[in-house]
Amino acid sequence: MPTKKPGGNTSGRGTRDLHVKVKTAKGRKISSKLWLERQLNDPYVIAARRDGYRGRAAYKILELDDKFRFLVPGARVVDLGCAPGGWTQVAVRRVNALADRKSKLQGTVLGIDLQVVDPIPGAEIHVLDFLEEDADAKVKGWLGGQADVVMSDMAASSSGHKQTDHLRIIGLCEAAAYFAIDVLDEGGTFVAKVLQGGAENDLLNMLKKNFTKTMHVKPPSSRSDSSEKFVIATGFKGRAEG
Known part of the structure; x- marks a missing residue:
């Protein structure tokens, strides 16, 4: 079901929107x-x-999935840097991790973060640094195999310097992409937040080599004054043997 657009009058009584001033x-x-x-x-x-939902970021992944359809019933999903849990909540609902729909397909959602995250029904959440050498093996062990989707809404701590922050988040996104290549099953999808700034060529080239299609998207829920956008890489080609 497509994402319901926020806002608007649903009372049918002609009430007007109220702007709260502080x-x-x-x-x-x-x-x-x-x-x-x-x-x-x-x-x-x-x-x-x-x-x-635990935050407005949930609507970003909802809108991206409405367009690209990667969170399908039965999918195995890894949410990197999952705190506070909005993306994980969306994934649980869309892949049918709670098996509360008529569909016989039940998905799996695995949340990973450096900090403890409050439990989310239908998801398995672990405290783990995905940059650790054996992190991919741990994730595949928890999943019982490869993943269908790896997604990341992670952002490095802000330094206050725009170009430095851009380089940091691109570096984090590249690390997440390499992790995805280690754990994704053939045909899988990688979704991650990046910041506009002109240093993402290496990331895009790497994704184009490993996925059949790579796109940049700015979903409607991403604020117009924000430099964030999202990279969607679909059709993972699989790991080279040897």
Whole structure:
């Protein structure tokens, strides 16, 4: 089912949308006030509370999956850097990990993070650094085989310097892509967040060699003033033997 668009009047009584304004308290920075005001009025934040997701980022993976259809019932999914868990929640529902649909196909969702993440029904969550030498073997052991989807909404800690942050997240995305190549089954999909900035050529070239199709996408729920976009690589060609 396509993602329901956030916002809009559903009461049928002609009510108007209300914009919440935040007063600037003594000692609160203007930037903090603006951030809080934006959060309170963000339709995706409001929708996340309504739909039971742990953050607005859930709608990014929902919209990407609506377009590319990789979270199918029965799929085995690895969510790297899964905290706080919004992407994992979406995956559980879409691959039928709880087996609560009529479909006989039941998927598997594995969340990986450096920190402890609150349990999510239908998902198996582990504290693990995916950069560890044996991380791929551990993941395949937990899955009982290869994955169909590896996805990552990870971002390196911000330094405040745009180009440095871009290089850090590209490096993290490259590491996630190499990890995906180690654990994906043939035909699998890799999805990851990147930042615009012109240093992703090596990443894209590597993905094009290993996947049949690679695309850049900015889903509607990604804020227009954000430099984030997502890379979608489909049709994993499989690991070379030897």
